[in-house]
Amino acid sequence: xxxxxxxxxxxxxxxxxxxxxxxxxxxxxxxxxxxxxxxxxxxxxxxxxxxxxxxxxxxxxxxxxxxxxxxxxxxxxxxxxxxxxxxxxxxxxxxxxxxxxxxxxxxxxxxxxxxxxxxxxxxxxxxxxxxxxxxxxxxxxxxxxxxxxxxxxxxxxxxxxxxxxxxxxxxxxxxxxxxxxxxxxxxxxxxxxxxxxxxxxxxxxxxxxxxxxxxxxxxxxxxxxxxxxxxxxxxxxxxxxx
Numbered sequence: 368x369x370x371x372x373x374x375x376x377x378x379x380x381x382x383x384x385x386x387x388x389x390x391x392x393x394x395x396x397x398x399x400x401x402x403x404x405x406x407x408x409x410x411x412x413x414x415x416x417x418x419x420x421x422x423x424x425x426x427x428x429x430x431x432x433x434x435x436x437x438x439x440x441x442x443x444x445x446x447x448x449x450x451x452x453x454x455x456x457x458x459x460x461x462x463x464x465x466x467x468x469x470x471x472x473x474x475x476x477x478x479x480x481x482x483x484x485x486x487x488x489x490x491x492x493x494x495x496x497x498x499x500x501x502x503x504x505x506x507x508x509x510x511x512x513x514x515x516x517x518x519x520x521x522x523x524x525x526x527x528x529x530x531x532x533x534x535x536x537x538x539x540x541x542x543x544x545x546x547x548x549x550x551x552x553x554x555x556x557x558x559x560x561x562x563x564x565x566x567x568x569x570x571x572x573x574x575x576x577x578x579x580x581x582x583x584x585x586x587x588x589x590x591x592x593x594x595x596x597x598x599x600x601x602x603x604x605x606x607x608x609x
Contacts, residue, residue, distance in 0.1 A: 370398030371592050375501075376450045378402040378443075380433060380490060381460025383412035385557055386580060390457055392418055393584030394591070399455065400425040402446055406432055406460075425450070433460055433486035443493040453497035455591050458487035458507045464523055476522045483526035484533065491537055491547070499544040506590050507534050507549040511604050514551060527551075531600050538598030546597040548590045553578055553604025574605035 372394060382391040383405035391401045392415070401419050405412035405428060412428035419426035427449055431442040446453055462482040466475045491505050498505065512520055513527025534549040541547055554568035555578040565577035586603050590596065602608055 371588065372455070373398030375399045375454035375503075375591075376402070376446070376452050377455035377457060377591075378404060378446055378453060378494070379457040379459055380404045380486070381406075382457075383408040383415055383428070386555060386583060387457075387459040388415050389557075389580035390459055390584060390587055391415055392422075393580075393587065394455065394457075395419040395422045395424045395426070397588055397591075398424070400450065402426070402450070403428040404433075404442065404460070405430055433490065434481045436489045439486070439489045440493050443490075443497065447497060452501050453494055454501045454503040456490060456494045456498065456503070456505045457587060458490055458505065460486060461508060462523075463520070465519055466522065467519065468521055471522060479522035479526045480529075483523065484529040487530065488533055491533075491541075495541055495545060499541070502544055504546040504548070504591055505537065505541075506587055507547070509534070509549045509551040509600055511551050511553050511602065511608055514602070514608050534600060535598045542597060546590075546594070548593075548596060548598070549600040550583065550586050550590070551600050551602045551604070552583060553602075553607040555580065555583060568607065572605035572607045573609060576605060578603060578605065 377394045377399040379391040381387040382403045395401050403412045403415045416426040416428050429445050431438040464475050464479050507530050509527045509530040512524040516524045538547040554565050556565050
């Protein structure tokens with residue numbers, strides 16, 4: 368097994384389940400010790416820790432509500448106390464709120480913007496001193512909704528477009544010590560997803576399939592190792608945005 372990230376420490380937000388979980392396990396396979404962040408899914412987070420440890424890597428689950436900046440700061444203080452370093456921050460925690468334009472509430476707006484944009488900004492701010500010491504990197508999760516714009520998901524699309532610009536700004540702000548990049552996935556199908564969820568995407572994607580977790584893990588691993596890439600948003604969508 369190749370271990371290009373051997374002995375590095377990664378923190379993956381929202382990694383107790385679904386795609387965040389897959390990313391955390393992918394980083395562990397590549398040799399990284401992994402901090403599993405969760406908000407409320409403590410049992411699932413504990414299971415991911417056990418899975419990471421099966422690869423011979425260190426892991427810990429840490430709870431934090433990322434809508435609370437004080438809790439974000441405490442999260443990174445705990446990482447520093449436990450591991451003494453941080454090499455990779457993956458801002459993968461996200462919400463996906465569907466809402467009609469005329470009926471969008473302030474609460475729905477805040478849920479999208481706070482989880483998808485405010486949280487990764489302040490996570491990056493808190494992580495920056497640690498990452499500067501290791502020459503580390505930040506990998507943000509946008510998605511193609513932030514590029515195409517989706518009717519019915521306007522606050523979500525705005526938040527993800529903000530992630531793209533935040534990535535560019537932070538890449539300048541934190542250079543040359545810290546690289547900052549983003550991923551913009553299309554539809555990524557997980558094993559438990561209903562087949563009909565990917566049907567519309569497949570019709571519009573030139574590669575005629577949805578993505579798989581392995582496609583995202585490959586991209587995260589690449590960006591974690593790409594020493595001459597910063598400020599870039601890597602679109603992983605089978606050509607959907609063409």
